[in-house]
Amino acid sequence: MKHTEGNILIVDDNVDVLFSAKMLLKDHFKTIHTLNDPERIPEFLDTKSCDVVMLDMNYSGSDTSGKEGLYWLRKLMSYDHPPQVVMITAFATIENAIQALKQGATDFVIKPWENEKLVATMLSAYQLSKSRQEVRQLRITQDHLQKDIDKQFGEFVGQSKAMKELYGIISKVAKTDANVIILGENGTGKELVARSIHRLSLRAHKPMISVDLGSISETLFESELFGHVKGAFTDAREDRAGRFEIASGSTLFFDEIGNVPLTLQAKLLTALQNRVVTRLGSNKQVPVDIRLICATNVSIYDKVMEGAFREDLLYRIKTIELHLPPLREREGDVELLTCHFLEMYGRKYRKQVMKLGADTLRKLERYSWPGNVRELQHAVERAVILSDHRILKPEDFYLHEPVKKHSVKDALTLDELEEATIKKALDKNTYNISKTAAELGLSRAALYRKIQKYDIK
Structure with a gap:
């Protein structure tokens, strides 16, 4: 037996x-x-x-x-x-x-x-x-996973004025159940903000449920968010709770809310207004208790003006509106973030402690970072992997400025073109006057005069 x-x-x-x-x-x-x-x-x-x-x-x-x-x-x-x-x-x-x-x-x-x-x-x-x-083991596993998540997203790196103002707003908003919409460019850390709000809230004992609305097709939208019962459609082999039900008692984070098709916005609005959902294939209403945080990188107000996003839905999800500053507007934070990522990836890849040279820092701070913090993070990771220098050099960072298209009315004047050419050559040669002058076919004295003329610093 x-x-x-x-x-x-x-x-x-x-x-x-x-x-x-x-x-x-x-x-x-x-x-x-x-x-x-x-x-x-x-x-x-x-x-x-x-x-x-x-x-x-x-x-x-x-x-x-x-x-x-x-x-x-x-x-x-x-x-x-x-x-x-x-x-x-x-x-x-x-x-x-x-x-x-x-x-x-x-x-x-x-x-x-x-x-x-x-x-x-x-x-x-x-x-x-x-x-x-x-069940006890699952709870322990969940706690460990939550700690890992909190460790990854739990701390902002930045002491710029814009970020300090953001910290203050987050600390006030987190303690409430107010719906929040986070606006910001790609790579600014919108999910990081959402997790920080959740972690500081009264719902922190449960994990935040994240949904990338931009990746859900229209055909699966209702099933993913509201759930379904067995037999509701061809592949519905068992009952399944949707994200609203799973997040009940916790925080529901909708990333890329601006990408929800207009045809589905009414159903989303109804669920948020009534705080109940109905699974596909069922008539039974299930009450849900969620705190909603949304994020988008599109101009949501422009979409409202264009008729592509419902105004009543916007006002339902944006009791509080947070604006994340792009990295180029966070004075002094590039150096802090770079040092943070250098330490993080140095440990990950078991490399010697790496630091930034003065020329390298100047290069990073002059770059516009169109991909924001995410782009900086990837650039640092690449440099850590490929560089053998303890002091990182400018050439260790591959940065690609996006090509700007100019219309006829935006054409540069000769002076503007000359100034841009000199700036580019100076950056390329890390402000070495002799090398820059040689590349431009100028004497050192002539280059100095032009730097003064255009007030290049």
Whole structure:
């Protein structure tokens, strides 16, 4: 007979009962321990673990009230992760059974027992123990994952005026349940802001649920957000909760809210207004309790003016509006971010501690960073991987300025063209006057005069 992996402890002052129970259960469980004195329970549990305790209710010959068994049941229930407890007694009363179940017992068996019933009761208790252990492990895993997420997104790097103002707003907004919309260019850290708001909120005990609305097709939109029941469509082989239900009690983050098709915006608005969702294929309404944070990199107000985004939906999702500054407007933050990423990727790739040379920092600070913090992060990672220098040089960073198209009316004057050419040559040669003058075919004195003329710094 195949036995389970369960560990069982039997506690009874009658050695015959201990022997009988052990012989009966040994074919069903991996390990059977017995104690004839409940006083030894704490010592036993200090050194061994068990899934189920089969606990007698009476140990003094004259006392059949069950108080002793209930006392030891309470002791067992006081452990951080108590085992399942099945009470046994020859003096059964309804009152004792009710008390035992109220105080945490899994079941109640009367002596003399029916063998099949006792085995079924113990197996059921073991399965319950196993399920609770799995739930506990899932919670531990979730906590670790949440800590990893918080570690990755938990701290902003930046001390510019714009970022300090943002920190202040976040600390105020986070403590409320107000809906928030985060506006900013690609790579500015909109999800980082959303996670920070969630982590500082009263809903932080549950994970934030993120949805990239830009990646969900119209055909899957309702199923993903509202869920479906089995048979609702061809591939719906089982009931499935949508993101609204999963996020209930927590924060729901919609990234790229501006990409939701107009045809689906009404359904989203209805769910947000009524705080209920209906799964596809069902008529049953499911109440949801979410705090909504949205983000977009498009000009949402322009989309409203164009009729591509509902104005009533916009005002529903934007109780608070946050603007993330692009990196080019965060004075002094490029150096802080670069040093942060150098340390992070140095550890990741087990490289020596790398630092920025003065010319390199100047190059990074002069660059416009169209991809914002994300572009800087990737540039630093590439430099760490490919460079063998402890002091990083300008050539360790490959930066690509986007090509700007000029119309006829935007054509440069000769002076503007000359100024731009000199700036480009200076950057290329890291402000080495001799090299720059040679490249431009000028004398050093002539180059100095032109630098003064155009006030190039």
